Amino acid sequence: MNWLAFVGLGLCGSCLSLRALDTLKASDYIYFDTYTSYIPGFGSEELSKLVGKAVTPLSREDVEDKGGRELIERALKSKVSFATLGDPFIATTHVYIRNIAMGRGIPTLYVPGVSIHSAAFSLVGLQIYKSGPTATIVEPSEIYRPRAAFEKVVGNLKRGLHTLLLLDIDVVKGRFMSFSRGAQVLAEGLIGYGVSPERLLGVGLSFVGSEGQSAVASTLLGLGGIHATAFPQSLIVPGRLDAVEAEALMFLGVNQEQLAAHARLVEELGR
């Protein structure tokens, strides 16, 4: 029997599930996506040790430009696992490869992994059912100053929704945006929408899902001066808060006054 399994490894080296491990062990070939995400100290070699089998790292070019051709060719006759950090289908390109495989008649398997999209909200005690669409903050340059993230945050705030902000990463170049820098970029961007970064709350997160995970809450302006050392990092801008959520943020460092200012801001934007 042949198949192509999309296996989520979750957000840390010991975050993969028993079923993910079994699926990898049952594979004839294991490939590892090394570019859409990054976990400190957990790459192809570490995965290979954990599973006890050879693991082939795939670069962006292998996966995107060639449309995962090697994966598909192998999976026509063998059991192939394509392992990714987090959850496999958070990346569009992986859905694209699954579509190709299904079009070629290859049975596909989906082994979910813990995703930043759920774990980030859980870590800080914000309710995921009140979250709006996710945005990504990219480092602005002279020629490229995208506003999509600012618009999504404002759109969500108007509906009282929380926003998860993923931060620019370039695994190949080893560049990772900190939540401190992300908060600065967002703060500058939001001023153009009449949103004051002294009044808006933000939550900075680092290495979510791992044993060393941490979170800190402050105003967006305050977050710009807080530096965490563990990567990857991300950022949440909360929307309307219920009593349990507000209390959870107080344990992360915000005070009553900041909560009240944030609540007034969200109400004003919602009008």
Next chain:
Amino acid sequence: MNWLAFVGLGLCGSCLSLRALDTLKASDYIYFDTYTSYIPGFGSEELSKLVGKAVTPLSREDVEDKGGRELIERALKSKVSFATLGDPFIATTHVYIRNIAMGRGIPTLYVPGVSIHSAAFSLVGLQIYKSGPTATIVEPSEIYRPRAAFEKVVGNLKRGLHTLLLLDIDVVKGRFMSFSRGAQVLAEGLIGYGVSPERLLGVGLSFVGSEGQSAVASTLLGLGGIHATAFPQSLIVPGRLDAVEAEALMFLGVNQEQLAAHARLVEELGR
């Protein structure tokens, strides 16, 4: 050392992570939330066998009405795990218990589990970053016909966003809403908002995350006549679809004509 660990088991019996298993094995006491969710053939006894330790099931009364008192009292002096299906902090009541623990000075740990909030979108190839707030469909009665879910779906469609719909469950009474019934309730409700269920697409999901997971896409009207036997089930109403997402839904059963009608409907609502 003492702590209270909130341990996510994920969405199937072998879905828990290596770290979840290690945390449970390191615990002096293990409690299991048996009421916020349900997995066929995986209860306290099965968890106890997997971990090799005693597991105490907790009812809704134990967790909600008593505010997790036994958990807190035990965790003042011992290592305590509170295991839940999916991800621990998807339920407000678990955040509430963590807040109490933190207020009492108990160190808390968060071991994330795969959540339906990410896995449902991944299974069907829809992009989670384009999802709006989640809603729950409840079985309407003579005296209780909530419209919140309809309003959320329409609000999301107006912004082109996908909506995950959780379906009414009553674990104690053994009652679980099917996506077929959920689609019927939603179809009836949406007519009042001028949304025709013949034109709107829906995706019915069953037992997401497990080896027996499946998904089927049709119009919302069509889904009302499709019956899947595996539970729990859920439903997604897609918003604006890109080419990769549209192709993924075609593998689940929709055709070009239905995709075009859906796209026109979403554009009309967005005006």
